[in-house]
Amino acid sequence: MKLKYKYDDGLEFLQYCSNKELNFFIELYKNEAKLTEDLTSQSEYKKYFPRHHKYWKLIAAELQYFGGNTILNTPRGCGVLYKEILCDVCSKELINYDKKADVAQIEKVFIFEYLKKSIKNISALEVETFKNSLNLTQLNEVKLLAEIKKRLFTSEVFFQNTVTILLSNLGKSVINQVVKNTLPFIAQQLISKSVMLPIGIAINMKEIIDPAFRITLPSVLYITYLREKYKEQDLKFRHRFYPIIGSILRTELIAGGADHSGIYIGNNQIIEIAEKNGSGCVEVTDLNDFVHSSLVRTGVAIYIAVDKLSKDIICNKKIVDTASRHIGKKNKYRLMKDNCHSFVHKCIINEDFDKITSVWKFKQLTKTISENLNNNRIVQWVVCDINPIEYKRVKKWKIEDEIVC
Numbered sequence: 001m002k003l004k005y006k007y008d009d010g011l012e013f014l015q016y017c018s019n020k021e022l023n024f025f026i027e028l029y030k031n032e033a034k035l036t037e038d039l040t041s042q043s044e045y046k047k048y049f050p051r052h053h054k055y056w057k058l059i060a061a062e063l064q065y066f067g068g069n070t071i072l073n074t075p076r077g078c079g080v081l082y083k084e085i086l087c088d089v090c091s092k093e094l095i096n097y098d099k100k101a102d103v104a105q106i107e108k109v110f111i112f113e114y115l116k117k118s119i120k121n122i123s124a125l126e127v128e129t130f131k132n133s134l135n136l137t138q139l140n141e142v143k144l145l146a147e148i149k150k151r152l153f154t155s156e157v158f159f160q161n162t163v164t165i166l167l168s169n170l171g172k173s174v175i176n177q178v179v180k181n182t183l184p185f186i187a188q189q190l191i192s193k194s195v196m197l198p199i200g201i202a203i204n205m206k207e208i209i210d211p212a213f214r215i216t217l218p219s220v221l222y223i224t225y226l227r228e229k230y231k232e233q234d235l236k237f238r239h240r241f242y243p244i245i246g247s248i249l250r251t252e253l254i255a256g257g258a259d260h261s262g263i264y265i266g267n268n269q270i271i272e273i274a275e276k277n278g279s280g281c282v283e284v285t286d287l288n289d290f291v292h293s294s295l296v297r298t299g300v301a302i303y304i305a306v307d308k309l310s311k312d313i314i315c316n317k318k319i320v321d322t323a324s325r326h327i328g329k330k331n332k333y334r335l336m337k338d339n340c341h342s343f344v345h346k347c348i349i350n351e352d353f354d355k356i357t358s359v360w361k362f363k364q365l366t367k368t369i370s371e372n373l374n375n376n377r378i379v380q381w382v383v384c385d386i387n388p389i390e391y392k393r394v395k396k397w398k399i400e401d402e403i404v405c
Contacts, residue, residue, distance in 0.1 A: 001038045005061035010082035010103045013234035014056050017226060022052035024222050025059045032214045037062060066215040082223070086110070089220045092213060093117075098252070098301065102238065102383045105301050107224040111162060112152050116145055153300070156228060163225040167218070239311065240385035241304055243287075246315035248344060248369055250362070250381060251291045252299035259362045260297065261344045262290060263323045264304075264315075271323040273333075273343040280333035282326045282343065287386065301383045305369050308380040314373050316348075323347045334360075341365040348372050 014022070029037040039045055039062045048054035064079025067088065083103050090097045090106065095113040097106050119127060119141070127144075131137050136147055151158040227234050243249060243264040250261045262272035262285070270290050273280045291299050305314045326347070331338055337356055345359040345368045346352070359368060370379045 003038055003042055003058050003061040003065065004078045005057035006064055006078040006081065008060065008064065008081050009237040009239075010086075011060045011063075011223070012237040013227065013230045014060055014223075015053070016230050016233045017053070017056070019050060019052045021226065022056060022059055023050070025063065025219065026050075026052060028215060028218060029062055033066070033211065036211065038065070063215070063219055066212045066219075085216050086220055089213075089217055092210075092217075098383075100303075100381070100383065101301055102385065104227060104234070104238075105383060107220070107227065108152055108159070109300055110220070111159070111166070111224065112149050114166075115148060115152075115162070119145070149300075156231075160225060160228055163221060163228070167221050167225065235385070238385075241306065241313065241382050242386060243302070243304060243384055244313055244315050246317040246320050247313050248305045248315075248348075248365075248373075249290070249384070250303045250305075251297060251301070253296050254298060259341075260290070261340050261362070261365060263319055263344060263347060265320045265324065271320075271327065273331075273340050275333045278333060279330045280338060280343070282323075282329045284327060302386065303381040304384050305366070305373075305379050306382050307374055308378040311380075311382075314369060314379065316373055318350075319347045322350050326353050329353055336360055344368075 026039070029039055039058055042055065042058050044055040044058055052059065060082075061079065063085065064081070066079070067082070067085035068076075068079035083106075086103055086106055087097065087099060090110050090113075093110070093114060095110055095117075097109050097113075101109070119130075127141075128137070131139065131144060134147070134151075136144055139147060152162065153159075245264060245266040247264045248261060249264050249270060250259050252258075253260050260272070262270040264270055265284070268287050269284050270287065271282065272285055272290065273282045274285075274293075275281075285293065287302060291297055291302060306312060307314060323343075326343075331354060333339070334356075337360055339360050341362055341364065342357050342360050345357060345365055346355070348368055349372055351357065359365060366379050366381075370376055
């Protein structure tokens with residue numbers, strides 16, 4: 001079968017990878033899919049092997065085909081996009097993720113959630129050894145996971161080490177030859193002997209029966225590593241959104257069960273209203289605390305309101321002036337009457353701060369944005385291409401767990 005590559009902004013960066021790096025996929029296909037792979041039968045492969053960069057699109061196309069349903073691949077003439085493959089891997093590993101998030105965000109969530117799940121299943125001795133390697137011996141399990149999450153999302157070296165070790169542990173299973181042939185040059189460069197994962201944290205390939213999944217799972221792990229290495233090139237192909245003054249931001253609460261919203265005022269700051277001792281307090285917060293200031297703020301990303309068709313960010317600097325006048329004010333916080341969405345709504349329509357409004361649901365706020373800031377056009381919430389943790393200020397945060405909807 002002739003392989004046909006479907007343009008994929010999640011895989012375009014592969015064109016910058018070296019022949020040595022791309023060889024991982026060649027070995028994986030040949031070892032794990034001897035009877036079903038089509039790459040080695042392609043004329044470009046026969047002509048240019050082992051100069052894999054000459055046919056990187058075919059390497060990506062083969063992965064797209066393995067990610068798609070065999071019956072559906074034929075009529076559509078190609079496979080599926082990488083994001084669908086990534087989401088399928090997360091679903092099969094029973095990992096919660098946000099389908100609307102960017103692939104790089106989903107990949108990091110996948111790595112963290114897999115580690116989180118694994119740590120709960122390893123021995124106490126392995127956990128202590130792991131904690132010692134990170135100099136985190138005093139932390140309990142909850143704080144340990146919080147620190148791991150922080151390092152995964154902020155430290156490029158820690159993230160690359162983690163993914164590389166997962167791949168190395170994967171190599172101790174049935175695809176040992178694949179990893180043996182292609183990963184040593186990565187491991188020698190990256191794996192720090194002072195930060196090692198427990199041997200029990202490994203994906204057991206022997207338990208995977210689905211032949212396609214035996215391709216897609218290790219491929220996702222490897223692509224996650226490569227994307228971090230080629231971050232600058234990767235971002236050239238993916239639409240990036242950054243907060244601008246007067247834009248409306250939101251983040252998830254309670255594992256996606258609710259949302260929190262605020263108004264971006266520039267300088268990496270947001271005006272929000274948060275519950276404090278029964279009162280709603282209007283204050284300025286940073287991008288990190290907007291997402292992570294309490295246990296109910298469980299999101300990993302910040303979303304921004306854009307026009308669905310044009311993808312233009314929706315904003316109005318006048319609402320910044322309105323919100324700024326309310327800084328320091330308090331009201332009687334009501335979960336289902338006067339919450340964060342109510343505050344943003346009142347700033348948008350310039351309504352009196354003390355007035356009780358009927359708008360308190362996130363969907364209602366989205367409608368307000370459409371009607372008042374976007375000429376009644378459809379509003380879409382997209383992930384900002386920023387890492388909130390990188391914007392953490394050096395200060396003591398005193399707000400306890402607030403309840404917002």
